[in-house]
Amino acid sequence: MNMMSESAVEKALDQKMSDASHKMIGKDVSVYYGEKRALFDVNLNVRENTVTALIGPSGCGKSTFLRCLNRMNDTIEHCRVTGKITLDTDDIYDQAIDVVELRARVGMVFQKPNPFPKTIYENISYGPRIHGLSKNKADMDQIVEASLQRAGLWGEVKDRLHESGTGLSGGQQQRLCIARAIAVSPEVILMDEPCSALDPIATAKVEELIHELRANYTIVIVTHSMQQAARVSQRTAMFHLGQLVEENDTDKMFTNPDDQRTQDYIMGRFG
Amino acid sequence: MASTHILSAYDDELKYLSRRISEMGGLAEQMCSDAVRALVNSDAALAQKVISDDVILDHAEREIGDKAIITIARRQPVAADLREIVGSLRIASDLERVGDLGKNTAKRVIAVQGTGVPRKLARGLEHLSDLALVQLKDVLDVYATRSAEKAEAIRIRDEEIDAMYTSLFRELLTYMMEDPRNITTCTHLLFCAKNIERIGDHATNIAETIYYMTTGAQPEGDRPKDDSSNTLGAITE
């Protein structure tokens, strides 16, 4: 079935990554929560078909930056974003941008699996329906199946599509949320600590999924697990006190980082 | 290393590795110096001691390996910590080889006991061994400080040993040609000289490892050439 060997696929992807255009470009991004400044002139580019991990101590601004990428900060009162963020060539903070459409292009998966209290089928079909992505039932069935396939969940749920999504295990719920994000054909998927509520096996399944999704999507993941960043990402960005201190190839970051703060953080050192 | 880990037991594990490496280094150095002394003085008892000391070194290398594996599994080290542990494994293996070379020299003491070692050759061997042991001692000192700069300086010095070895090689060939009855002894001495020269190579390896541990990069440029005795075939005429 596999026409290319695993390593050939990896190679092709790595090649693609090294010539990767920047899917999203963040320029001088600053964020204020009222008087409090949470991000300081962050310049970070997100490469296409690449998993970019955001790491750093709690409160350093990882989630804040992630939320800038699909304007989730708009929903937070007193939150102000300055600087410029583009998706391909579109300035996402432009007046003319339809935020709902933006969030379809840049999907999000949260820390705690949050399926709707509806059936598995409805969890997936909700997004495509409100975005008008399907013409009829057969179309929708097709989207639901494809999304669950891509999220590696189809085999486990195909006989219970009309049971509640909240009846699934934690790991399955998280993959359901990823399937839900995929269903609206996003270009970028943002994940904020997607495995922190999962056990090691469920975590491994989600990581495997992230690994596969890289071929078709651009992924940005916030994680507090160094090992997870090392395992799933090709690029790593280290934040500290609201600043981006280093962005590098993940392999370099975990063998010989350039910045002392990165070094101290990933090695679990202080002082 | 200025900073410490949040988990102090992790620091203890890394300190254990570097302490054991230093101990191994001290013993390897002692064994090699004893082996050459035993050789030039035809001291069979000292040679025997070197041979039995090698067991301690082998054992230490295995213990360092076990501890490193456990530390990797337990801590999932990254960056400088990871390089530190991988470096410890490499250095332990170089030091274990140095011990083997000392042991091999010691074993030859018995073989050359009958004829003894000609004064001039003995001096040559001692000189070669002094150079190699200074190299080893210095690299162990650098290990204690983790200075990339000093490691680089040591790495370049290996040339001197190679030149000394080549000249000793030449001299041994001359002895053999003068009187075929010297051949057995000289062949053993040739192996001893080679053993000593190899100690210099291991010291150079260790210097490179220290450089890597400290900087995360391989030292630049070729290391000094190996000895040139391999081109001395047509020495006769």
Ligand SMILES: Nc1ncnc2c1ncn2[C@@H]1O[C@H](COP(=O)(O)OP(=O)(O)O)[C@@H](O)[C@H]1O
């Ligand atoms: N909704 C909010 N209102 C006010 N301050 C916030 C809000 N969200 C985050 N912050 C503050 O912004 C900083 C960065 O937080 P966050 O982006 O959540 O960090 P991280 O995800 O790296 O842990 C923190 O100091 C946090 O207290």
Ligand SMILES: [Mg+2]
């Ligand atoms: Mg967060």
